[in-house]
Amino acid sequence: MSILADVGAFALKLVLILALVGAIVTLVARGARSRGDDQPAPLEIRALHEQLRERAERIRLETASPAQRKALRKTLKRKRKDEDKAPGGQKERPRAFVLDFEGDLRASAVSALREEISALLLVAGSGDEIVLRLESPGGMVHGYGLAASQLARIGKRGIRLTVTVDKVAASGGYMMACVADRIVAAPFAVIGSIGVVMQMPNFHRLLKRKEIDFELLTAGEHKRTLTLFGENSDAARSKALEELEDTHTLFKDFIRDHRPQLDVDTVANGEHWFGTRAAELKLVDELMTSDDYLMQRMETHDLFGVRLRQPRPLMQRLAERVSMAVQRVREAALLRA
Structure with a gap:
């Protein structure tokens, strides 16, 4: 019991600390957001070909014998210089x-x-x-x-x-x-x-059993077809299926336009x-x-x-840290037990 009490007290302190930190961070984030709303997200550019070549060169150097390594390092250095001194008229x-x-x-x-x-x-x-x-x-x-x-x-x-x-x-x-x-x-x-799907639960019978009425008012015959809480009619199901078929037809036509070599009717069955x-x-x-x-x-x-670097929302990052902290508390409680 004393172990459980210690763990409970520790968890309560942790929750209070995290709540306080969360409140402070939220206030700071609001201030930063109000100052940085006009700042565009940064665009990251990485020279992938250079990264791959550098990794390959490192592997060559690390796997070469001590005698070969010195000569190889000179060769790679000379190659770099030759690339840097390429004539200005050379086609990029x-x-x-x-x-x-x-x-x-x-x-x-x-x-x-x-x-x-x-x-x-x-x-x-x-x-x-x-x-x-x-x-x-x-x-x-x-x-x-x-x-x-x-x-x-x-x-x-x-x-x-x-x-x-x-x-x-x-x-x-x-x-x-x-x-x-x-x-x-x-x-x-x-x-x-290549297909289209629509699915939803319907709670009409549950509401009816609990004597709960649900009203849905629309202007326009097909403003709503299937609903979550109302009683769905055969006419509504028919209209919803018609809309699915139309969407599927548009999907197939789109693929035909871009891949004429493809037999769409054969592969467009979902x-x-x-x-x-x-x-x-x-x-x-x-x-x-x-x-x-x-x-x-x-x-x-x-x-x-x-890559356009879009930073994750502050609350998402905070939630991840809280989750990690809770996990550590659980592990500590298991170890103590």
Whole structure:
């Protein structure tokens, strides 16, 4: 009992301290936010080709014998000097700009994607390429429709777009991928799921059993179809299904426009496939991981990673720290017990 009392007292003190710290941090954050609302999110640019070469050189040096290491270091140093003294008239290598998109249900990463693309369209030329490393199981139609439209801006400017998929590009994720000039997928990446789904619970019978009335007033015959709390009619279900079919038709037409080589009627049944099968069905163009594709591209292009750094909300970071502190308290209690 004394051990439990000690643990309880410690936990209470910790909660009070965290609450006080949270209140102070919130006040500071509000003041900082009021001063920094006009500050744009910073854009990070990383020379990926330089990073890869430096790592390769380090491995060569570390694995070479002591006798070879000195000569190798001189060779690498001389090579660097020769590259720095390249004649001014020498043609510069084209660039490949690498973006990342990790999709959620709402396609919330589109807010960063649109700014990254807008920035690149101001500097990219016809010989350059944009590579999007895409991972998404899909989600809301309007969010992924906007993301696909953002990618379509790249092709309209005559810039090559390649989408690589290592894990999954399904449903709305595939809607984004099909805009690309070329889709590269890992052999076991999940591809496809060209379909539309809608689902919701209905609490009408529960409310009726508890004698709770629910009123829904609308102006317009189809302002609402299926509802959470009202009694759903066959007419409402029919209208909702009609809307799903129309959305599916738009989805299929969108894919036809961007991938004419694909037999859409065969693959647009909601099914998904692994990369190997997807290549046979022409859902993707090549089987390869994004890492291999970028290393291949490095032979002809300079690679630059581009990312709009959007700091996580303060309360999210605070919640993560609180969670870690609670976990430590639990571990300490277990050790004491």
